[in-house]
Amino acid sequence: MRLWLAAVGRAKPGPEFDLFQQYARRLTPPLTLREVEEKRPLPVPERKAREAELLLAAIPAGAVVVALDERGKSPGSEAFAQTLGRWRDDGVGDLAFLIGGADGHGDAVRERARMLLSFGAMTWPHMLVRAMVAEQLWRAQAILSGHPYHRA
DSSP, rough: EEEEEESSOOSSSSHHHHHHHHHHHHSOEEEEEEEEEEOOOOOOHHHHHHHHHHHHSSSSSSSEEEEEEEEEEEOOOOHHHHHHHHHHHHHOOEEEEEETTTTTOOOOHHHHHHHHHOOOOOOOOOHHHHHHHHHHHHHHHHHHOOTOOOOO
């Protein structure tokens, strides 16, 4: 199963990006990062719609989509791993995680998503969320393979 992360905004060098890379490099297959950006000053509804178009265009057409969304589910790491394992075993070829802009996802992303995933009720910096996604993917792989990284 190929892993994708599409995110609004460009990463800058720094500790958040270093942490993202640390976990992304451990994944097999590796996590492919696609960054998108709408630079025109659009009203919020139009910007969200445009960012949704850009995010969906950045991933393979048939990918299973997981949208990071504050209104989503917050499964534990083991439940998350089991979901990924089911998708893998069901033959999902591409799994894409989408991180929206500051105002959230446009309707097109929310409609396309098979899962809305939340890292809790708190708001997290988007660059840190990238690292959190990569770490949870690594943790899920560890759980599914019986690696001792995850201790529950």
